[in-house]
Amino acid sequence: MSAEVTDRLVGLVAALRAHGVRVGTGETVDAAEAAAALGFADRGLLREGLAATLLHSAGQRRVFDTVFDLYFPHGVGAPQDEAGDRDDLRDRLAAALAADDEALLARLAIEAVDGLGGYGSSPGSDGWSSHQTLERLRPQTLLARVRDDVRARGGASGFADRLLEDEIRRRIEAFRALVAREARRRVAERRGRDEIARRAVAPTADRVDFLYAGKDRLAELRRTVQPLARRLATRMAARRRRAARGTIDLRRTLRGSLSTGGVPIRPVLRRRRPVRPELVLLCDVSGSVSGFSDFTMLLVQALHDQFSKVRVFAFVNRIDEVTRLLEHGAADPGGLGARIRAEAAVTGHHGSSDYGMALGEFAERHGAAVGPRTTVFVLGDARTNMSDPNLPAVREIAERARRLHWLNPEPRSLWGTGDSAAPEYAGLVPMHECRNARQLAELTGRLLPV
Amino acid sequence: MFTSVDDVSARLARSGYLASPAVATTVFLADRLGKPLLVEGPAGVGKTELAKAVAEVARARLVRLQCYEGVDESRALYEWNHAKQLLRISAARDETWDETRTDIFSEEFLLPRPLLTAIRGDEPTVLLIDETDKADVEVEGLLLEVLSDFQITVPELGTVTAARRPFVVLTSNASRELSEALRRRCLFLHIGFPEEELERRIVRLKVPGIGAALAESVVRVVGALRAMDLRKAPSVAETIDWARTLLALGADALDEDVVRETLGVILKHQDDILKAGAKLDLDAG
Numbered sequence: 131m132s133a134e135v136t137d138r139l140v141g142l143v144a145a146l147r148a149h150g151v152r153v154g155t156g157e158t159v160d161a162a163e164a165a166a167a168l169g170f171a172d173r174g175l176l177r178e179g180l181a182a183t184l185l186h187s188a189g190q191r192r193v194f195d196t197v198f199d200l201y202f203p204h205g206v207g208a209p210q211d212e213a214g215d216r217d218d219l220r221d222r223l224a225a226a227l228a229a230d231d232e233a234l235l236a237r238l239a240i241e242a243v244d245g246l247g248g249y250g251s252s253p254g255s256d257g258w259s260s261h262q263t264l265e266r267l268r269p270q271t272l273l274a275r276v277r278d279d280v281r282a283r284g285g286a287s288g289f290a291d292r293l294l295e296d297e298i299r300r301r302i303e304a305f306r307a308l309v310a311r312e313a314r315r316r317v318a319e320r321r322g323r324d325e326i327a328r329r330a331v332a333p334t335a336d337r338v339d340f341l342y343a344g345k346d347r348l349a350e351l352r353r354t355v356q357p358l359a360r361r362l363a364t365r366m367a368a369r370r371r372r373a374a375r376g377t378i379d380l381r382r383t384l385r386g387s388l389s390t391g392g393v394p395i396r397p398v399l400r401r402r403r404p405v406r407p408e409l410v411l412l413c414d415v416s417g418s419v420s421g422f423s424d425f426t427m428l429l430v431q432a433l434h435d436q437f438s439k440v441r442v443f444a445f446v447n448r449i450d451e452v453t454r455l456l457e458h459g460a461a462d463p464g465g466l467g468a469r470i471r472a473e474a475a476v477t478g479h480h481g482s483s484d485y486g487m488a489l490g491e492f493a494e495r496h497g498a499a500v501g502p503r504t505t506v507f508v509l510g511d512a513r514t515n516m517s518d519p520n521l522p523a524v525r526e527i528a529e530r531a532r533r534l535h536w537l538n539p540e541p542r543s544l545w546g547t548g549d550s551a552a553p554e555y556a557g558l559v560p561m562h563e564c565r566n567a568r569q570l571a572e573l574t575g576r577l578l579p580v
Numbered sequence: 581m582f583t584s585v586d587d588v589s590a591r592l593a594r595s596g597y598l599a600s601p602a603v604a605t606t607v608f609l610a611d612r613l614g615k616p617l618l619v620e621g622p623a624g625v626g627k628t629e630l631a632k633a634v635a636e637v638a639r640a641r642l643v644r645l646q647c648y649e650g651v652d653e654s655r656a657l658y659e660w661n662h663a664k665q666l667l668r669i670s671a672a673r674d675e676t677w678d679e680t681r682t683d684i685f686s687e688e689f690l691l692p693r694p695l696l697t698a699i700r701g702d703e704p705t706v707l708l709i710d711e712t713d714k715a716d717v718e719v720e721g722l723l724l725e726v727l728s729d730f731q732i733t734v735p736e737l738g739t740v741t742a743a744r745r746p747f748v749v750l751t752s753n754a755s756r757e758l759s760e761a762l763r764r765r766c767l768f769l770h771i772g773f774p775e776e777e778l779e780r781r782i783v784r785l786k787v788p789g790i791g792a793a794l795a796e797s798v799v800r801v802v803g804a805l806r807a808m809d810l811r812k813a814p815s816v817a818e819t820i821d822w823a824r825t826l827l828a829l830g831a832d833a834l835d836e837d838v839v840r841e842t843l844g845v846i847l848k849h850q851d852d853i854l855k856a857g858a859k860l861d862l863d864a865g
Contacts, residue, residue, distance in 0.1 A: 154764065160613060167612045168585065168605065175585055178605035183613075186763040188620060188754075188770040289797060289834035292861060293804045300807065349809065361757050 139165065142201040143184065145327035149197070150337055151190045157183055173204060189334050189354070196314070196331045200323050203315045209240050216246065216266060224272045227301050228279040235301075239308035242267055247313055257320065260306075260313035267309075269302050336567040340422035340539045341511075348421050351567060352428060358571050359432030365575055366436050407579035408439040408503050410531070412492060414510030415444045415476060416483040420467045422539040423509045426570065427466070430507075431456045436578075441499050447484035449492045450474040485512060485551065486520030493523040500527055505579045506534040508559075512545070512552040519551035521558060528559050535577050537564040581611045581638050581704075581747070597626070597633035598782050606769040607634060616727045616748035618712075618766035623753055624817030625771045631708040631749040640704035640747065645694035647715035653722060657732060659691045685736040695726050696734075698746045705746035712762075713752040720762050723750075727765045773806055774816060782816060787823040797834045798823050802846065805856055814846040822846045836862055 143158050164179040177198050185194055219242055226234040247263035276298050281291070318326040332338075335350045336358075343351060379400035387394040411430055413423035427442055434440050444452045452474050455466070470476065478487070489508075500506060506527060512519075528534040538545065538552060542563045545552035555561060562577075564570050582588045589604040599607070607630070610617040619627045635642035645656055665684045672680055692700060698707035709723070726732060730742035750766060752758060774782065776799055783795045790798075798819060806813045814822075822845045831838045840862045847853045856862075 152760075156764070160615070160767075163613055164609050167609060172585075174601055175605050178602040179609055181602075182606040182609055182767040182769055185768050186760070187768070188772075191770065289801070289836065289839065293800050296804055296807065297800070353809075357754060360755055364756055 135165065135170075136162070138201050139180075141324060141327075142180070142197055145197045145201070145324070145331070146184065146190075146194065148328055149193045149331055149333060151185065151193060151334075153184050160184075173202065176202065189336065193331055193334050196311075197327055199311050199315060200318045200327050200331075203318075204236075205240070206319065208244050209237075219245065219267060220272065223267070223269060223305070224275050224279065227269075227272060227276045227298060227305070228283075230301060232304075235305050236308055239305060239312050243309055243312040243316060247309075247316075258313045258316040260310040263309050263313065264306055269305055273298055273302065333566075336571070338567070339565050340425065341419065341565070343421050348424075351421075351425055354567055355425065355428045355432055358567065359429055362429075362571065362575055362578070363433060363436055366433075366578060407437055407505055407532075408501070409437045409441070409579075410499055410504050410506045411440070411442045412449070412489070412506065412508045412510075413442065413444050414446070414483055414485075415467060415470050416446045416481075418483075418513070419509075419511050419539055422564075424467050425567070426507075426509050426537070427456060429570070429574065433578075443492060443496065443499075444470050444474055444476050445483075445488035445492070446471075446476045446481065447487050448475055448478045449488045449496070450476055451496065482515045483510070483513065484517045485510065485514040485555075486518040486523070489527065490520045490523040493526045497526075497530065500530045502530075502532055504531050505577075506531045507577075508534065508536045509539075510536075511538055511540045511550065512536070512555050512561075513549050514551045516549050519554050521554060524555060524558050533577075533579065534559045535573075536561040537570070537573065538562065539565055541565060582608050584608070591637040592633050595633050595636045596785065597629060598778060598785060599630075600771075600774055600778055603630065603769065603771060606767055610749075610767050611747060613767070614745055616750060616766045617769060618750045618752065618758075618763065619769045619771060620752045620754050621771035622773075622813070622815050624815035625773065626816060627749075627751040627771055628708065628710055630771075631706055631710075631751070634747060634749070635706035635708075638704055638706065638747065640706045641701065642706050642708060643694050643698040643701075643746070644708045644710060647709065647711045647713075647719065649714060649716060651715050651719055654693070656693055656695050656719060656722060658693055658696045658734060660685070661689045661691050665689050687737070690734070690737070695723075696732055696740065698748075699726065699730060699732055699740055699742045701746075702743045704744065707746040707748045709748065709750045711753065712750045713754060713756040713758060717759070720759050724761055724765065727762070773813070776800070776803055779803075779816065779819060783819060783823050786820045787827060790823055790827055791832060794826065794832060794834070795823065798826065801834065801839065801860075804860070805846065808856060808859060810847065810852040810855065811849045812847070812852060818846045 139158065139162055143153050143161070146153050160183040161180050164183045165176060168175050168179045170176060177195075180198065181191065181194055185191065219238065223235075223238050223242075226238055243258055243260065243263050246266045247258045247260065249259055249262060250257060273295065277294055280294060280298075314326060332347075335347070335354050338347050338351060340351075377400050379398045382398040383394050383396070386396055386398055409430065411427065413427055415423050423444070430440060430442070440453070441451060442453050442456055443449050452470050455469055455473060508524075524534075536555060536559050538561055540550070540552070540563070544550065545556070545561075552561060562573050564573055582591070585601070585604050585608045588608045589599050589601075592599045592604065592607075606617060609615075619630060621627055631644075632642060634640075645651075668684050668689070669680055672683075690696075694707070694709075698705050712720075712723075727748060730745050731739050733739045773779070779799045779802070780795055783799060784790060784792070787795075802814050802819045802822070822842060825842050825845050826834075826838065829838065829842070839860065840857065843853050843856060843862075847856060
């Protein structure tokens with residue numbers, strides 16, 4: 131294998147590691163063997179081969195694909211053909227979308243970035259932008275045209291016709307991804323692969339920051355809820371099994387030892403009454419942190435058979451119980467946040483969050499929900515819009531509960547900046563930074579009561 | 581076993597398994613690098629079928645270990661045939677104890693279970709370890725020795741090393757996280773839902789007699805359902821079931837009534853059915 135290819139492979143592995151994919155040296159050697167066995171003629175095969183040897187789970191695939199495109203690009207430099215103008219491109223794109231011709235779409239993406247995506251002229255400040263390309267090309271506005279085109283050709287009739295619009299939308303989405311890939315490749319060519327691989331690769335779903343996750347990433351995050359919940363459930367069950375073995379019951383051991391002349395031959399273990407813990411969640415559902423609380427609520431909901439009782443309260447500046455909205459089967463993850471805001475009284479006179487008011491109202495009206503067996507989780511960024519943080523209310527809830535943990539989706543470095551009351555609360559109750567699904571899984575695994 | 585990736589796809593296709601490029605590549609590499617293949621993916625996309633198909637095209641014996649909670653060493657590796665050992669002891673009254681003792685722990689009294697069977701054979705073998713995620717964590721430890729060195733240690737007999745490495749396929753629905761150590765020993769393959777084109781070909785292959793137009797509509801509707809974020813997205817097995825059902829009902833095209841009445845074949849939860857019905861405008865008709 132040539133030194134050039136080895137370098138690329140090692141660079142690819144380094145980039146994967148930088149994004150949290152654990153790849154050992156053994157796997158890298160396997161990957162090299164795979165590359166040698168497959169050859170470089172077919173890029174698709176090479177991609178699958180490297181993925182099979184380097185990856186260990188499906189969640190890592192997205193990162194891999196982006197990095198692979200950078201290190202083993204589908205071409206170099208600008209396309210051979212002279213790019214047509216915008217209208218010409220749109221016409222050809224519409225035709226390609228109607229025909230669902232993937233190879234042609236890929237070529238058009240290359241042309242589009244070349245023709246429409248370049249900006250700047252001085253070296254150092256110029257580059258290629260997928261955003262600009264898509265802004266100029268506006269593929270989404272082709273929907274009606276493509277639809278009519280397909281219908282006119284009789285490509286869709288009868289029942290399947292009603293699926294057509296969604297299908298075209300998915301094709302357009304795929305095209306947008308192709309444009310983004312091509313722009314990344316062109317930029318990487320100019321600025322160096324390693325830097326782009328570090329900066330421009332979307333993280334795996336479990337490392338996406340809750341606060342900055344876009345709509346599509348949130349949907350992907352929600353899909354990680356089920357496997358995550360299952361994993362946590364197995365872990366909790368195992369922990370419970372271990373804890374149930376219990377300690378030595380001295381009284382009964384001594385009583386038993388009477389028959390052996392006071393020698394405690396058979397130790398008797400204290401039998402533990404299996405008590406399932408109760409859980410109360412207090413979730414900030416204001417716009418800024420809704421992605422985080424949605425996700426956490428779903429996770430806890432999926433875990434609900436591990437607890438005897440889970441109650442979920444949502445608040446912005448007023449607090450209301452939303453447990454019934456989360457009932458199994460009824461939970462439509464997409465519209466959850468919207469339904470909570472529509473059906474529960476979570477806002478008062480204004481729409482911004484007020485922790486002091488909400489927590490005070492909880493202590494006053496729903497205080498009975500918290501008892502000595504209850505673990506309370508507060509989910510939110512503790513940004514209380516300059517109003518009184520109401521520390522006594524938190525102290526009161528924490529005292530009634532068996533435990534209280536605060537999960538904060540903001541990076542620790544931002545706590546206390548601006549209107550954040552995080553340090554005040556953190557002085558009273560344990561507060562944990564919880565920015566992505568990985569951290570959340572780790573925290574819930576550790577903090578959830580047995 | 582295989583000469584190229586194309587060879588893999590072509591031969592698998594002949595045995596009735598249409599492989600995506602990813603599947604064919606990984607099977608080729610697993611054979612070439614001599615590594616076990618860990619296949620993950622939702623139920624019903626053909627993980628187990630893949631192992632069977634590989635066994636068929638390689639004219640290999642298929643040895644299957646079905647994992648479940650509580651599967652243990654004696655189910656996976658080997659057991660001693662106690663009854664036979666007892667018989668042997670009682671039959672040999674005038675032997676010395678030493679003679680008997682060395683005798684009853686010999687090959688004759690060993691009952692090989694799937695893993696040992698696969699390792700010991702000298703004919704080509706495909707070892708399928710099905711639903712690995714259902715087994716307890718301890719079993720994974722046991723698999724490690726088998727999968728990395730292709731050998732098994734029987735304390736009384738010594739180490740049995742494979743004369744001929746079996747082609748190993750492990751499947752998992754990811755209901756439990758497999759250990760990092762196990763994953764490291766395997767090539768990883770995720771089989772997801774197939775591309776539309778491939779699924780059409782699968783339907784037409786598995787449901788002979790279905791028209792091209794109906795097959796296409798079926799695949800398109802299933803594709804739309806998968807995009808809907810349901811509790812249980814329909815997989816290939818369900819697509820095929822649905823196509824068979826439609827064929828049996830004598831439908832030659834999809835319409836609202838047919839879809840509404842047969843939605844239960846592809847969707848397994850009532851709320852999914854309601855949701856899909858609403859999205860597909862089935863209530864209007």
